[in-house]
Amino acid sequence: MIKRLTIFGVGLIGGSLAMALRAAGTCHEVVGCSRSEEHLRQALERGVIDRYTLDPAEAVQGADMVVLAVPLGAMRAVCAAIRGHLAPEAALTDVGSAKGSVVEAVREGFGEMPLNFVPGHPIAGTEKSGVSAAFPGLFHGRRVILTPLETSDLGALARVRTMWEETGAVVETLSVAHHDEVLAATSHLPHLLAFGLVDSLARMGERDEIFRYAAGGFRDFTRIASSDPVMWRDICLANREAILQVMAGYQQDLGLITRAIEAQDGDALLEIFQRAKAARDEFCQ
Numbered sequence: 346m347i348k349r350l351t352i353f354g355v356g357l358i359g360g361s362l363a364m365a366l367r368a369a370g371t372c373h374e375v376v377g378c379s380r381s382e383e384h385l386r387q388a389l390e391r392g393v394i395d396r397y398t399l400d401p402a403e404a405v406q407g408a409d410m411v412v413l414a415v416p417l418g419a420m421r422a423v424c425a426a427i428r429g430h431l432a433p434e435a436a437l438t439d440v441g442s443a444k445g446s447v448v449e450a451v452r453e454g455f456g457e458m459p460l461n462f463v464p465g466h467p468i469a470g471t472e473k474s475g476v477s478a479a480f481p482g483l484f485h486g487r488r489v490i491l492t493p494l495e496t497s498d499l500g501a502l503a504r505v506r507t508m509w510e511e512t513g514a515v516v517e518t519l520s521v522a523h524h525d526e527v528l529a530a531t532s533h534l535p536h537l538l539a540f541g542l543v544d545s546l547a548r549m550g551e552r553d554e555i556f557r558y559a560a561g562g563f564r565d566f567t568r569i570a571s572s573d574p575v576m577w578r579d580i581c582l583a584n585r586e587a588i589l590q591v592m593a594g595y596q597q598d599l600g601l602i603t604r605a606i607e608a609q610d611g612d613a614l615l616e617i618f619q620r621a622k623a624a625r626d627e628f629c630q
């Protein structure tokens with residue numbers, strides 16, 4: 346049971362977490378804190394939080410669980426603002442899409458690594474943002490990756506794990522570096538491809554015509570290009586090295602397809618497409 350949960354950034358992810366824990370009946374009180382009073386008022390009106398404050402130091406007072414659910418670029422400033430105010434027994438975690446940069450931001454914001462910090466990342470979300478898009482079932486049956494540090498307190502790790510399990514999520518642990526490599530490939534690269542494809546087509550000229558004749562495949566492939574541009578700028582800058590590496594590999598593989606088409610090499614194309622279909626059919630049943 347969490348007595349007082351403080352959430353920084355009550356948007357899609359922070360809001361959905363609060364709703365899920367309330368629905369599970371495992372959280373006594375939820376306090377929201379953000380830069381935007383408008384967002385907090387909306388969260389209060391929707392019954393997502395019990396109260397809010399714009400003062401980070403006040404927000405963490407008496408909290409036994411603190412979740413950083415702000416954009417990656419805001420993590421450091423929030424930590425600096427709560428430095429010296431967090432109770433030593435409070436567990437601290439985050440939901441950021443890249444982990445190396447958050448670990449750095451937390452260390453810099455606090456001036457040292459807090460022992461009760463356990464980085465986390467729910468692999469669940471949508472292309473929508475804000476508390477109006479939040480819903481309690483977002484994490485149900487989805488994976489949450491925790492990337493505990495050598496310094497992470499085991500009690501804090503257990504409490505963060507339990508919190509996510511109470512939302513219906515399946516919790517796994519990875520190292521920070523491994524998380525960032527895997528997510529660069531499975532989440533960051535697909536988002537960049539979707540943004541890139543839509544932008545490229547939108548600038549092709551007869552834009553209305555291009556989109557008018559787009560079929561379901563285009564819609565499926567590009568839903569995530571409606572995601573928050575600021576969030577994805579932050580992710581690209583935060584996970585630069587790993588993203589550049591998977592993009593280079595992908596560009597090479599795309600080159601194989603280009604050359605097979607140029608050479609009218611149907612066998613090579615079939616081999617690639619059959620391999621891809623078998624892999625996807627196996628993983629997405």
Ligand SMILES: NC(=O)C1=CN([C@@H]2O[C@H](COP(=O)(O)OP(=O)(O)OC[C@H]3O[C@@H](n4cnc5c(N)ncnc54)[C@H](O)[C@@H]3O)[C@@H](O)[C@H]2O)C=CC1
Pocket residue numbers: 353354355356357358359378379380381384414415416417419422423440441442443466467468469470471472473474475476573576
């Ligand atoms: N959108 C998604 O599908 C997923 C997002 N994430 C991560 O979750 C975090 C939040 O993303 P969303 O919930 O989608 O964003 P959101 O835009 O829905 O919510 C972010 C909230 O943070 C607040 N905020 C912004 N700057 C702030 C600051 N400087 N100080 C305090 N509060 C501030 C905003 O007022 C807003 O309420 C990001 O770090 C993102 O990488 C993780 C998994 C999925």
Ligand SMILES: O=C(O)C(=O)Cc1ccc(O)cc1
Pocket residue numbers: 441442467468469470471472532569
């Ligand atoms: O909308 C989708 O399908 C997503 O993939 C959402 C998402 C965005 C960022 C994350 O770090 C995790 C999940």
